[in-house]
Amino acid sequence: MKLRLEENSLRLRLSEEEVRQFAATGRVAYTIAFGPGPGQTLLYALERLPAASPASAVQVRYEAGALAVEVPAAVARNWTDTENIGFKSAVLVAEGQELRILVEKDLDCRH
Template identity: 60%
Template sequence: MKLRIEDNSLRLRLSEEEVQQFASSGRVAAVVSLGPAPEESLTYALERAESEELRVSYGAGALTVKVPAALAAHWTTTDQNGFSATLMVAEDQPLKILVEKDLDCRH
């Protein structure tokens, strides 16, 4: 899974295998080591949630994008390439979230 952070936006791109893992388990994650100790790493994840809205959580070195179950099911079982949302994380501070399938080109 690829993570891109730019200004007030997050973009996650999942390979076909990661999309399948997300569909079956409800979660896919990756870890970036930023130092030698385990607490010096960043874990980023896409997680299926029972909420009605897309959400983001961050704490203890973990960034998680939580996707409503209905949206997750539709995205993983159709040819829909991606979905996006804009969250207001604070007054006048929007955070744009984009999640996409990073599939090989097929001719």
């Protein structure tokens, strides 16, 4: 899963295999090490919220060293079970400041 961070935006691109994994398990995650210590890593994940979750929109959760994009079950299903390439959302992270989120399938070219 590719992670791209740019001013007020976050983009995740998943391979076909990662999309299948997300559809089956509800989670795809990776860790990037920036140094040898345990506090020098970043875990980033795409997670499907439980079907019973009251959330109806994409959310972002950040804790020291961990970033998760949380997707409502209906949005996740619509993305993984169709030809839709991606979905986007804007999350209010501070007063007057939004984080734009884009999640896409990173499909191989088929010519």
